Each structure stands twice: as C-alpha cells, then as structure tokens.
Amino acid sequence: MSCETIQPLITGYLDGELSADQQTELDAHLxxxxxxxxxLEELRQLKDNLAGMSFREPGDEELDRYWQGVYNRLERGTGWVLLSIGAICLLSFGAFMLVERVVRDPDVAWIVKIGVTALIIGAVVLFVSLLRERLAVRKTDRYAKEIKR
Ligand SMILES: [Zn+2]
Structure with a gap:
C-alpha cells in the first residue's frame, strides 16, 4: 500500500468515516x-484548530448581547401586537360611531352618507393592511438575520 493511496484513508479516519477494513489498512501502513x-498528526491538529474556531464557548459578553437581543425582540414584538390590537379596536369603534351618527342623521344627503361610510371603511382597511405589512417585514428581517448566522 503506497502513501498516495493511504492519504484518503487518513482524512477519512479524521472524519470518522473508515470501515473496519480501511482502519486495518491504515493502521498497518502507519x-x-x-x-x-x-x-496524520498535522491534519489532526489542523482539524482541532478549525473545530476550536467554530465551536468555541461563547464569552460572557456574547451571551449578554444574545439575551439582550432576545429581550429586545420580545419587548418589541409584544409592543407591536398590543399597539395593533389597540389601534384596531379604537379605530373600528370610532369609525363605527361616526358612520352610525352620519347615517342616522336625516339632514345628511344619502350621497354624503355613502361617501363617509366608504371613506372610513377604506381608511380602516388600509391601516390594518399597513400594520400587517409592518409585522410581516419584522418577521422577514428576523428570518434573514438567522440565516446569516
Ligand atoms: Zn506512508
């Protein structure tokens, strides 16, 4: 068995991918x-160094930043959800009251009643749609960041 044919077995050994037969061949050659x-020794050290680089323990500072990030995300996520619920409730209620008053008023022309109703429903739909878009963008941002990691 020549050194050239044994080389792939050395890398295979370091990756833990050798069959029993291949292991025997490698041992015999070594x-x-x-x-x-x-x-083999050099490759093993190189591999250990690489592993150490990618799997090193996160320092205290990194952990702090991580938890700070989680807290910020939770805080802002909760803020957005509450803001959305509040805005939707108040807007819907206000719009409903206004439409009801205008529609019930006998002095207001029917074309104005239709106009006000359409305007307010349109505004509420647009506002809800914008809020949902904003929330969707936040989710996409988070997803993109996690992919990069
Ligand atoms: Zn050799």
Missing part, C-alpha cells in the same frame, strides 16, 4: 511509515 504518521 505502523511502518513515519511520513504518514506525521501527516
């Missing part, structure tokens, strides 16, 4: 080849 033993 026992009598110093160069490949050295290669």
């Amino acid at each position: 026992a009598q080849c110093e160069q490949c033993r050295r290669d």
